[in-house]
Every structure is written in structure tokens, then in C-alpha cells.
Amino acid sequence: xxxxxxxxxxxxMACTASAAWSATLDNVKKNGVLTCxxxxxxxxxxxxxxxxxxxxxxxDYCRAVAAAVLxxxxxxxxxxxxxxxxxxxxxxxxxxxxxxxxxxxxxxxxSLGILFAxxxxxxxxxxxxxxxxxITSAKGLDGASICVTQGTTTELNLADYFRSQSIKxxxxxxxxxxxxxxxYEEGRCDxxxxxxxxxxxxxxxxxxxxxxxxxxxxxxxxPLGPAVRQGDDxxxxxxxxxxxxxxxxxxxxxxxxxxxxxxxxxxxxxxxxLGVEGSIGKDIGLGDTWPVEVIKQVGNYGEVFDRNVGKDxxxxxxxxxxxxxxxxxIQYAPPIR
Amino acid sequence: xxxQSLHPPIVNLALMPAMAPPADVRPGPVTWIKRNLFSTPFSxxxxxCFVLLAVWLLHQFLSFAILKAVWSGGREACSANPEGAxxxxxxxxxDYLRYGAYPISERWRVDLTQAIGxxxxxxxxxxxxxxxKLAAMLFFVFYPIAAFVLLRGVALLHLPVxxxxxxxxxxxxxxxxxxxxxxxxPLGVILALGRRSDLPMVKAVCVTFIEVVRGVPFITVLFMxxxxxxxxxxxYLTPDRLLRPLIAIALFSSAYMAEVVRAGLQAIPKGQYxxxxxxxxxxxxxxxxxxxxxxxxxxxxxxxxTFIGLFKDTTLVAIVGxxxxxxxxxxxxxxxxxxGPTISSTGYLFAGLVYWGFCFGMSRYSQSMERQLVRxxxx
Numbered sequence: 270x271x272x273x274x275x276x277x278x279x280x281x282m283a284c285t286a287s288a289a290w291s292a293t294l295d296n297v298k299k300n301g302v303l304t305c306x307x308x309x310x311x312x313x314x315x316x317x318x319x320x321x322x323x324x325x326x327x328x329d330y331c332r333a334v335a336a337a338v339l340x341x342x343x344x345x346x347x348x349x350x351x352x353x354x355x356x357x358x359x360x361x362x363x364x365x366x367x368x369x370x371x372x373x374x375x376x377x378x379x380s381l382g383i384l385f386a387x388x389x390x391x392x393x394x395x396x397x398x399x400x401x402x403x404i405t406s407a408k409g410l411d412g413a414s415i416c417v418t419q420g421t422t423t424e425l426n427l428a429d430y431f432r433s434q435s436i437k438x439x440x441x442x443x444x445x446x447x448x449x450x451x452x453y454e455e456g457r458c459d460x461x462x463x464x465x466x467x468x469x470x471x472x473x474x475x476x477x478x479x480x481x482x483x484x485x486x487x488x489x490x491x492p493l494g495p496a497v498r499q500g501d502d503x504x505x506x507x508x509x510x511x512x513x514x515x516x517x518x519x520x521x522x523x524x525x526x527x528x529x530x531x532x533x534x535x536x537x538x539x540x541x542x543l544g545v546e547g548s549i550g551k552d553i554g555l556g557d558t559w560p561v562e563v564i565k566q567v568g569n570y571g572e573v574f575d576r577n578v579g580k581d582x583x584x585x586x587x588x589x590x591x592x593x594x595x596x597x598x599i600q601y602a603p604p605i606r
Numbered sequence: 607x608x609x610q611s612l613h614p615p616i617v618n619l620a621l622m623p624a625m626a627p628p629a630d631v632r633p634g635p636v637t638w639i640k641r642n643l644f645s646t647p648f649s650x651x652x653x654x655c656f657v658l659l660a661v662w663l664l665h666q667f668l669s670f671a672i673l674k675a676v677w678s679g680g681r682e683a684c685s686a687n688p689e690g691a692x693x694x695x696x697x698x699x700x701d702y703l704r705y706g707a708y709p710i711s712e713r714w715r716v717d718l719t720q721a722i723g724x725x726x727x728x729x730x731x732x733x734x735x736x737x738x739k740l741a742a743m744l745f746f747v748f749y750p751i752a753a754f755v756l757l758r759g760v761a762l763l764h765l766p767v768x769x770x771x772x773x774x775x776x777x778x779x780x781x782x783x784x785x786x787x788x789x790x791x792p793l794g795v796i797l798a799l800g801r802r803s804d805l806p807m808v809k810a811v812c813v814t815f816i817e818v819v820r821g822v823p824f825i826t827v828l829f830m831x832x833x834x835x836x837x838x839x840x841x842y843l844t845p846d847r848l849l850r851p852l853i854a855i856a857l858f859s860s861a862y863m864a865e866v867v868r869a870g871l872q873a874i875p876k877g878q879y880x881x882x883x884x885x886x887x888x889x890x891x892x893x894x895x896x897x898x899x900x901x902x903x904x905x906x907x908x909x910x911x912t913f914i915g916l917f918k919d920t921t922l923v924a925i926v927g928x929x930x931x932x933x934x935x936x937x938x939x940x941x942x943x944x945x946g947p948t949i950s951s952t953g954y955l956f957a958g959l960v961y962w963g964f965c966f967g968m969s970r971y972s973q974s975m976e977r978q979l980v981r982x983x984x985x
Contacts, residue, residue, distance in 0.1 A: 306927075309924075309927070309929075309933070309936075309937065310936060310937040310940040311940065312940050312941065312942040312945070313942060316937065316940055316941060317702065317706075317707055317929075317937055318941075319698060319699060319701065319702050320701075320702070320707070320710060321702055321705070321706050321707025321708065321772065321774060322707065323707075346769065346771050347771065348771065348847075348927045349927045349929065350927055351925060353925075354829065354833055354925070354926070354927075357833045357834070358833050358927075361833050361834055361835075361836045361837045362836045362837070363832070363833055363836050447950055454947070470940070470942055470945065473942050473945035473946075474945045474946060474947065474949070474950075475947060476685060476688045476946075476947040478685075582942070583942040583943050583945070584942055
């Protein structure tokens with residue numbers, strides 16, 4: 270079935286050619302609304318609140334793109350997608366941009382007709398253990414039983430990591446995350462392993478969340494990023510540089526609160542970032558001050574992180590790899606000049 | 607002639623007096639229980655086992671849902687009590703579960719639509735109500751238009767247009783099932799008649815439609831409609847994202863309904879068709895007045911099972927990114943500001959109760975309907 274679908278997509282793509290899709294930017298401007306595919310419900314990343322308004326980390330990225338292109342962060346139509354249909358929806362043109370918890374991998378970049386436009390969240394598989402066990406590092410997990418969700422790459426990563434470390438372990442697999450958390454709480458395993466973005470949410474769901482801690486090690490690389498259709502370089506740039514502008518704004522200390530004041534800054538980096546000098550708008554086909562709209566309406570990278578998954582959210586994730594490059598992480602924006 | 611001459615003298619014309627029950631059997635609950643529940647040691651053992659099981663299950667249910675449940679407070683109160691349901695969570699999410707992301711200032715439109723719908727349905731289903739033909743008229747002609755105008759909005763009438771990506775929750779579930787139910791029965795009857803028709807083309811078209819639709823999983827149809835259609839159809843011809851599954855569900859359920867109706871048609875003896883034709887009754891009058899009323903009465907249980915199945919199948923639209931009631935529950939339970947050990951169980955329990963309530967209602971109504979319609983044949 271899936272290969273048939275892929276075949277159909279390939280045929281259809283060949284027929285309609287990239288011409289129809291090369292102008293996503295113009296289409297979005299014409300429609301006056303950005304159609305964004307997101308996760309259907311992932312705590313901290315994309316989730317409707319009590320009023321049904323979408324909130325979360327990847328949702329804010331979409332709002333930033335809308336602010337850049339349309340000047341209004343609210344002009345986004347969110348289409349919740351499952352991991353199975355997210356790439357099809359992007360390929361077929363049902364959505365303009367995919368902001369999902371999708372890992373950027375070589376095969377996805379090369380063979381699906383889509384391109385990842387950067388990494389907005391460096392995720393990775395980690396471990397959660399009981400504080401009472403006094404384990405401080407993954408190296409101390411010798412002989413541990415580990416609860417995981419079956420059928421994902423989680424088990425494979427475990428096998429790779431522990432073999433390279435020559436550590437013995439046993440896995441206890443369950444069909445879904447809910448069951449994994451329950452088994453861990455009931456003491457059927459010593460360790461819970463999953464991507465850190467879900468580990469923190471799982472911990473909150475426990476009866477005694479404070480009895481467990483997340484270990485610092487990550488044993489796999491899961492760079493999560495936005496994706497666009499291949500063959501539309503202009504739109505690819507919009508997606509990529511919206512993210513970079515948010516990262517750069519954090520680096521230069523430009524926040525949603527001080528952005529207007531910062532326009533009169535003497536720092537040439539800030540002046541170019543905010544479009545006071547240079548041609549950040551013209552070259553990409555957007556308004557001169559699009560970065561100002563992004564920062565004012567959505568915020569810089571750090572603000573978005575803290576608000577949704579970081580210290581101001583119930584999830585309280587550490588910045589970790591997602592800290593800026595000059596603060597111990599690897600979030601890095603190319604120079605704006 | 608006298609009466610005597612009609613009956614042979616051995617016939618006793620007086621009624622026999624009723625005999626007293628045997629001395630060892632006294633009618634009453636004790637006898638009933640003895641006979642039905644404890645007639646043999648084996649059946650006594652089974653009775654005791656099942657009563658214990660039922661009591662235990664009921665106790666578990668009541669203790670989670672009511673006795674140990676949390677009725678007020680917030681996340682802390684719920685997290686502190688892993689034994690019972692967390693009803694404040696449902697209370698806070700209730701509006702989201704009902705309307706999805708429908709703008710708050712416009713939610714009266716959903717309420718109004720649902721109120722009109724409820725009144726019309728009660729009017730239509732309550733067999734003793736006056737002027738039910740008018741109710742049918744209103745429900746099948748006026749109501750869809752009114753619902754469209756109210757829910758989607760028409761700028762001319764100062765009702766802002768609400769994009770269907772914002773609709774969600776119970777609104778979607780009810781909309782999907784009502785559209786499915788309302789369209790599937792008439793379409794199903796037409797398809798069933800077509801399949802039994804003598805005209806070869808009509809028959810071929812109906813058979814092809816029914817078999818193709820029944821041969822494809824509903825999920826595939828939804829997936830094609832919502833993710834693949836933009837590949838084949840130009841942008842301006844692509845119908846709304848919510849309309850596509852609505853059309854799909856109407857066509858899909860009509861194919862199943864056609865087979866149910868056909869079963870009823872086959873149960874009507876051939877003699878009735880022939881008698882009707884011999885009397886010169888036209889095809890449509892024969893179907894309308896003689897065959898269909900009997901055929902549909904026979905298949906009421908199957909029709910209602912199809913409706914109940916359809917009601918539950920509406921949850922499948924969640925996979926194409928439409929937040930129906932179940933999806934809304936699943937979304938609500940992920941909320942980190944409510945995360946706790948009982949949140950998921952509470953959410954699913956509530957979903958189960960709501961679905962059960964609707965399905966049980968349909969089932970009870972169909973049973974009372976059956977009793978009313980069947981009376982004619984019994985006397």
C-alpha cells in the first residue's frame with residue numbers, strides 16, 4: 270500500500286512538475302493564510318489549549334513563518350498530522366510547511382521529495398531513573414531492565430549504545446507510551462527510555478514525578494526540524510531564515526519586548542538583523558522588517574523555548590544541546606550580512 | 607337451527623374453572639429464582655460465580671468513577687489521588703470537547719444548531735407527535751440549510767465564516783453521524799432497488815458502486831480524499847477539508863445500507879410483487895406502499911446496527927487531522943498542565959460513557975420502534 274502510494278506520488282509529481290509548487294511564497298501571500306502541518310497532540314510542542322487555540326514550540330515556529338510572510342502571526346491554519354501521513358500531506362501540497370516532531374535524516378532528505386530547513390530542537394534518546402536508585406550516568410545502568418515503546422527506533426538505539434559500552438541490560442517492551450509509564454511506575458523496570466522531549470511529559474504523568482530524574486546522556490541524535498517541498502528554493506530560504514533570525518535574535522539579546530528599542534542600536538549585527546541596514550527583506554521576497562514582526566509577535570528562540578518546553582512551562586526541560594553555541598549548546602545561526 | 611345442532615353433544619360449552627397451582631410450587635420471586643438460577647448444582651455454581659464477578663466489576667467501576675473520584679480542585683488534587691477519576695479535568699476541558707477550536711464568541715451558533723436539531727429529531731421520532739410530515743420536511747430540507755448557514759456562517763447575514771479546521775469535538779462527531787445517517791438510508795434504498803432492477807445498466811452501476819465501496823477500507827478512502835486529492839485536482843476545485851470526509855462517509859454508509867435493505871427486499875415473498883403487478887399497481891407505488899414498508903420493518907435491527915457502527919466509525923476521521931470527540935479527548939489528556947496518573951483513564955472513561963449513551967439511546971429507540979411496527983402482524 271505504501272509503496273503504491275509512493276509510486277502514485279512520484280507519478281503525480283512528475284506530471285504536475287515543480288512549476289506548480291515553485292511559488293509557495295506567492296501562494297501563501299495570495300491566500301493570506303499559512304497552512305501548517307503539526308503534531309496532533311504533543312505536550313509542549315503542539316497542543317490546543319482549553320479554547321482550542323494551538324500552542325507549543327513547533328506551533329510558534331509556524332506563527333513565526335506567518336509573521337515573516339504575512340506580517341501576522343495569527344494567520345495560520347493548523348492541520349494536525351500523524352507521523353504516518355505527515356510527509357504525504359507535504360508532498361501533495363495539502364500543507365505549505367511541515368512543523369512536526371520529525372527527525373531530520375538522510376533518507377528523508379534524499380528520497381521523499383522534501384527538504385529539512387534546519388533544526389529547531391535537538392532531541393535525543395535519554396533515560397529516566399528513580400532518584401532512590403542513585404544512578405547519575407547511563408554508564409551505571411549495568412544489568413538494568415529498561416521499559417521502552419515497541420516498534421520504534423528506541424530499542425535499536427539501546428542495543429547500539431549498550432553494545433558499544435559493553436553494558437548488559439534487558440528491555441521490557443510495551444505497545445504505547447502510556448503502558449510504558451505505568452510499568453515503570455509499578456516497578457516492572459528500573460529505567461524508562463525515550464526521546465527526552467517525551468520523557469519530561471511522561472514524568473509529569475506519574476503519581477510522584479519528583480521521585481524520578483532524567484539522566485544527562487543522550488544516546489541518539491534526533492534533530493527535529495521544519496520541512497518544505499523540494500524544488501522551491503525561495504520558500505526553503507524563508508523557512509530556514511525564519512528559524513535563524515529567531516536564533517540570531519537571542520544571540521544579540523533582541524527580545525519581543527525590546528525589539529523596537531533595539532532598532533536604534535549601534536550594533537551593526539542588530540541593525541542588519543532588524544532590517545535597519547542591509548537587505549534582509551528584499552533578497553528573500555519579504556518585507557524589509559520581517560524579522561521585527563517575527564521577534565515582536567512570536568519572540569526569539571530562547572523566549573519560544575522557555576515559554577513552551579523550558580523553565581516557564583510545566584515541562585521544565587533543560588536547554589542542553591539547544592542552548593546557543595556560545596552558551597554550551599549547538600544552536601547556531603549563520604551570520605547575517 | 608339451534609346452537610345445540612352445531613356442536614356435537616360431547617362439547618362442554620362452560621369454561622373450565624382455573625386449577626390451583628400444585629402444592630409444592632408457589633408462584634413468586636422465590637420460585638422464579640429457584641427455577642431459573644438454582645435449578646441444578648452446576649447452574650447454582652454459575653449463578654454464584656457470575657453474581658460475584660458482576661458485583662466486583664460494578665464495585666471497581668463505581669469506586670473509580672464515583673466513590674474515590676476527585677470532584678473539585680486542580681491538578682494537584684488529582685495527582686494526589688491515583689485511585690479515582692479526575693472529573694475537574696473533564697469540567698475544564700468540557701467546552702473544548704464540545705466545540706473544538708470554534709471561536710468562543712460564536713459558540714452560540716453551535717448551541718442553536720444543536721437545539722434546533724434536537725427538537726426536530728424528537729418531533730420526528732416521537733410517534734404520537736402531531737404533523738410529523740412537517741417535521742420530516744423541516745429536518746430533511748430546512749435543517750441542513752440552516753445548519754450550514756449557522757455553523758459555517760454567511761458574511762451577508764453578519765455571521766462571520768468559521769473555517770472548518772476550527773470545528774471539533776462532539777460537534778464533528780454529531781455532524782458526521784447525522785450526515786451519514788440522513789444520507790445513507792435514502793441512498794441505500796435507491797442502490798438496493800437498483801441492484802434488484804431488471805435494467806442491466808442500472809443494475810451494473812449499482813453493483814459496481816456497492817462492491818467497490820465495500821471492498822475498500824474507510825481509512826483508505828479518507829486518506830485519499832484528504833491527502834492525495836490535491837495532487838490530482840486543481841486547487842480551486844478541491845472541496846473543503848471537512849466536506850470531503852462528509853461526502854465519503856455518506857457514500858460509504860449508503861453502500862452498506864444498500865445491502866441491509868436488499869436483505870429486507872428479499873424477505874418479501876414473490877407473490878406480493880406478482881399480486882401488486884396483477885392489480886396494475888405501478889412499480890413505484892408497489893415499492894412505496896407494499897414492499898418497502900414491510901422490508902424496512904424487517905431490517906430495522908440491521909439498519910440500527912449500521913447506524914451505531916457508523917456513529918463509532920466517525921472516530922476514524924481523526925487520522926486525517928479532523929479533531930472529532932475522541933481525538934479531542936486524546937488531545938486534552940496530553941495537556942501538561944493537567945498531566946497526572948488518572949487523566950487518561952478519566953478521559954477514556956468519559957468518552958466511553960458518551961459513546962455508550964448515544965449508541966444505547968439509538969438501540970432502545972429501535973427496539974420500541976420494532977414493537978410498535980410489528981404489532982400489526984401479531985394480531
